Amino acid sequence: MFDIGSDESGQGDTLLVSIQIGSSGNLKRLNRHWRRCLEDAGVKFFHSRGYRNMTGGVFAGLSRSQRKMLLRKLARLTHKYMDIGITAKINETFYRASTTQPFRSRLGSAYSFAAQMALLAAHVYVEYVGRKIEGINILVAGGHRNARQVFEQINDLIQHNEILTVKFCRIGLIKDWPILQSADMLAYGENQMLTNSQDLEIYHALHVHDRKYQPEMFDCNAELIRAAIGGVEELLTARKAFGMRRSRVQTLAEYATARPEERGVRSN
16 A cells, blocks of 8 residues: 655746655654654654744744754655655646646646646556555645645546545645655755755755655646546556656656657557
């Protein structure tokens, strides 16, 4: 069984949906160690946006060095207990210009579309490692304006596609779930890098090249949007043969535009 935690970030027209994926057994260990680290630091939960706030917030009372130490510990736990982190990036203006109203009625806003594509990428990963029959649990971070829509769209996606073996999907608060705090760190860090921030501390804490855990990012571009018109089943069927031969998860747009022979699929 896999658990997935989802959170968002972004700036301007660019929206990011980041998910953390881990085996349910490992997530129990993550929860225990993560909460112990927070308790030792005197912090109720990790919220990336408040990391640099030295005058208040959840990190109030912690010095810069104490915050860095806590960040390093939590990043190491992510590296140890998470399997992979995946981020879907989308431009809201481009999405609206590239889609019709019926399409958006079916797949939702730009944010909702990115969230669903991130979920499909998670399915690809679970299938790639040969564990698709185990199913997945999905937790969406609440408190954001997009959370309810994403929750409803994902549930609709699940109900109409039996290929997605989802046991449950629900909304949770970041303060209550370490996996959501880890997803928040990933989304915030990726946004730091995309906006050329001078502060890349959270980004670099998660992106360590000598770890088996390696975050991935893909762009919800025109090719992916066109592929999505064909439906979820078509996306996943095309991705299966192509993705299983790859050493790492690739962008969904990559397989959607690949020729049949590149996917390992015979033409009729």
